[in-house]
Amino acid sequence: MERVHCLIIGSGPAGYTAAIYASRANLKPVLYQGIQPGGQLTTTTEVENYPGYPEGVQGPQMMVDFEKQAVRMGADIRYGLATKVDFSSHPHKVEIDEEKWIEADSVIIATGASAKWLGLESEKRLNGFGVSACAVCDGFFFRGKEVAIVGAGDTAAEEALYLSKLCTNVHMIVRRNEMRASKVMQDRVLNTPNIKVYWNADTEEIIGDKTVTAVRIKNNQTGEKTEIPVHGFFVAIGHQPNSDIFKGVLEMDEVGYIKTISGTTKTNVEGVFAAGDVQDKNYRQAVTAAGSGCMAALDAERYLGAKGLH
Ligand code: NDP
Numbered sequence: 001m002e003r004v005h006c007l008i009i010g011s012g013p014a015g016y017t018a019a020i021y022a023s024r025a026n027l028k029p030v031l032y033q034g035i036q037p038g039g040q041l042t043t044t045t046e047v048e049n050y051p052g053y054p055e056g057v058q059g060p061q062m063m064v065d066f067e068k069q070a071v072r073m074g075a076d077i078r079y080g081l082a083t084k085v086d087f088s089s090h091p092h093k094v095e096i097d098e099e100k101w102i103e104a105d106s107v108i109i110a111t112g113a114s115a116k117w118l119g120l121e122s123e124k125r126l127n128g129f130g131v132s133a134c135a136v137c138d139g140f141f142f143r144g145k146e147v148a149i150v151g152a153g154d155t156a157a158e159e160a161l162y163l164s165k166l167c168t169n170v171h172m173i174v175r176r177n178e179m180r181a182s183k184v185m186q187d188r189v190l191n192t193p194n195i196k197v198y199w200n201a202d203t204e205e206i207i208g209d210k211t212v213t214a215v216r217i218k219n220n221q222t223g224e225k226t227e228i229p230v231h232g233f234f235v236a237i238g239h240q241p242n243s244d245i246f247k248g249v250l251e252m253d254e255v256g257y258i259k260t261i262s263g264t265t266k267t268n269v270e271g272v273f274a275a276g277d278v279q280d281k282n283y284r285q286a287v288t289a290a291g292s293g294c295m296a297a298l299d300a301e302r303y304l305g306a307k308g309l310h
Contacts, residue, residue, distance in 0.1 A: 003103040010110035012039025014276025016066035017293030023073035038063030111242040113277035130212025135159035142232040151236035157185035265296040
């Protein structure tokens with residue numbers, strides 16, 4: 001069985017940054033990219049809030065740059081999906097593509113999270129062309145324009161407020177007659193003059209040929225349909241951390257975010273570290289994911305050093 005010093009699972013900003021740092025510390029990291037090499041950023045268009053790119057950069061291009069930098073530092077980047085883990089003894093074991101097992105002295109989990117989507121065909125077709133799951137990433141492109149947002153949790157409330165500062169009007173589509181968001185966030189939303197809430201409303205269709213031009217909603221009590229002209233449509237109905245294969249092995253919160261010891265990337269299993277969105281439901285930014293990827297590599301290096309494995 002192949003044995004590696006440092007196995008990194010996942011290829012978003014957290015995974016690649018961990019690979020850059022681990023390579024430079026001579027941990028000879030092996031990184032498995034997973035099902036979507038580059039992660040969530042490969043589904044966005046322009047990224048303008050990542051420091052170091054004064055002119056902005058396309059999300060997919062940025063991930064190619066991250067990968068190139070990791071390769072230049074000596075990381076072994078491989079296509080493949082971690083399908084099972086056995087962290088019951090040292091070295092830890094990870095199964096790849098349901099066919100081979102790898103032994104690892106340290107493991108960095110950077111499998112990210114996936115935005116939940118409504119599941120409409122038009123939502124998929126117009127993704128990146130007016131449809132987005134991240135207001136902080138893409139809101140800027142709609143400044144001075146009308147947008148809609150679907151969802152009623154803290155994320156939707158926070159994103160609606162964020163958009164209200166950039167956009168002329170924010171149309172907030174809530175499927176029940178109440179919001180799940182915390183009271184304070186609800187109050188802020190309801191007291192913001194340019195946010196209009198549509199209660200008991202389902203999104204029927206996002207309208208637009210090449211870019212979004214309107215959204216059609218239906219009141220699920222009265223059946224009344226309304227078409228709202230908008231340029232942007234934001235989906236904020238929650239995220240799902242990609243942590244299924246670690247269930248029952250690593251400590252997680254009730255939704256599946258991996259728990260780490262505060263101020264570190266350490267999980268409850270020695271030698272296993274978690275970085276990026278799989279352990280962060282609050283910030284979820286490329287730059288915060290990259291920062292925690294760096295932390296994970298440093299934590300892994302210290303762990304291996306203390307164990308006399310490096
Ligand atoms: P939540 O799961 O809390 O909320 C999801 C929202 O989306 C709910 O209002 C839900 O409606 C709605 N929804 C789900 N599916 C659909 C659908 N198909 N159509 C329409 N609406 C839908 O996710 P969040 O991302 O908002 O929050 C996740 C966690 O992170 C929470 O614990 C939250 O408190 C926390 N958080 C904290 C923040 C902070 O403290 N600053 C900021 C952001 C998040 P319904 O209510 O009807 O189920």
